[in-house]
Amino acid sequence: MATTDSDSATASQRLDKDTREKLVTVVRHTILLTWSFIVLFPLYWLASMSLKPPGTANSLPPDWIFLPTVYNYIQLIQDSGFVAAFANSLVMVSASVVLVLLIGVPAAYVLSRYDIPMERDVLVWILSSRMLPPIAVVLPFFIIFRELNLFDTRVGMVLMYVSINLSLVVWVMKAFFDGIPETLEEAARVDGATQFQGFRKVVLPAAKPGIFSVAIISFIFAWIELLFGLVLTSFEAVPVTLFVYSFIGSRSIEWGMLAAASTAMIVPVVIFLIAVNKYLAAGLSFGVVIKE
């Protein structure tokens, strides 16, 4: 009798354990689904707004069921101003990312590998370029740009974007290079490589995840920049953010167009992300926390 009792007790305990595990799974999924909904709903809202016919975009209560139309997108593509601004941004931001990597990555490597006098101070000095809120420096920038004939030029905007991202690239990449053992380069030198070959053929490929991470982050920061574009451009070098902003008029807001332009803006970032995705995971897990 005693054995049967203990057997059934164990069985019921096991059942309890199974139920408990199921319950935990259900709760976990519910939380994750709720969170996904919270995160994705605004994006859905934006996309659905862009597909609604004019006039109904912000009607209340919202039309949950509607006939989607690409009217807004056709309007957008036919607007030469939008196409120009979009192309502007694509060219300026891409150029700035290439340039910021060309300057920032070697700088980070040197700071990581060589005994630089006052290295700490140099690093903080580089970071200090981002310590003031942008609004505090935008007017001085305006004056400098006007004096140097950079106002409303694409070159000027590229330099602007570089200045925004350079400190990030240097700091993150320095931490990344610090994590790559120096013996790798020593092995390369013993193997007959010059110091530069060691950097190019051994260190740089090992640093790829970090480089792609800072590239995508730099791209995003420059792509969504509005304030400097607003003050430092007028016609030639207008970035796409500024164009999107222009749908918010003084009297009315063109909700449908605004939503369509915003949705279109997300596309390049997503494409870039998908392209470099496989390098990204390793890069972001390097223990460097990035905050804007």
Add this chain to the structure above:
Amino acid sequence: MAKITIDDVTKRFGEGDESIVAVDDVSLDIRDGEFIVFVGPSGSGKSTLMRIVAGLETQTEGDIHIGDDLVNQLGPRARDIAMVFQNYALYPNMTVEENMSFGLKMSTDMSADEIEEAVTSAAEMMDIDMLLDDKPGELSGGQQQRVALGRAIVRDPNVFLMDEPLSNLDAKLRAEMRTEINRLQNDLDVTTLYVTHDQTEAMTMGDRLVVLNYGELQQVGTPLECFYRPANQFVAGFLGSPSMNFFEGKVEGGTLRADGFDFDLTERMQSAVGSRNELVLGIRPEDMTLHDRANSGHEFEAVVDVVEPMGSISYVYLQARSQSHDQTFIVETDGQRPISEGQHVYVEIPDRDVHLFDAASGETIHQRQLGDDAEMALEEQIKPAE
């Protein structure tokens, strides 16, 4: 293949008063094809000395010759050396094959076919030919170690440099690789410098040991020479596991009054000691014997502190009965001998196994005696080294 000459090499890090001497005026002749082990505790300068030979560090003073060439001004790439690093330093983005061929691509004008052939044969030698397409990240520690060795071998260099290559492996694998590296070095007959802090590796691997401490050369000699004929107290204590026991004492008449016991110096010892007053007596744990009761009157009484049974032998930590401070010494006994903590035993120190060191300088003033055969064998070993 080449001989290496190290001439009065000194390396200082930093400048002025804050400078640290990592290598202090070391001179050394390494013969062609010889397996030399640099051994010492951390901070002894052994790695720095090897890095100077590699060209990864530049000496502050002195000359390095590899073969007949003065290489002071040459970078590592011009020295025709291959190096195995402690962390293996495999290129993470390259496959095993690319790792192994990188050096040949960089430093020779061999054709792609020749390189492939060289890599394949080295890979077969190291038993890694089935790993050639893998990335280092996919390999186990032991496999990475073999790739690192393979990468060095394929270069067919003048000199192999190995910087603690086995220290990241587990004990069993380490013992295996020790034998393997010995075999490789014998087969290839390439001059090899090997850095380790592990005295077992040092004893079992090298043709000759170079014992370093605080950047200073302590002794150069065959492993057995350094073991049985240590130049000073540091070498005596560093080689051998567990370490040699040391007892400080003062000479009174013909007797050494050590802390815990008196030891009667033999005539040979007395003449070696001369007028010195303070001595250190050294004796290895395996040379002392334990008795249950006093036999000859030469023994002294001690209390068992801890017993470490190793199986066939036991290490017994003892404290002399009349010892003033908490210092223990170790005696090796038969593993089958019943012995327990707190037990009183009588310790015998045989005259013939005793080393005497000068307490101030640490210099050896009296070496232990060896059996006639062992003495002759040791002489034979030492002779070609002179």
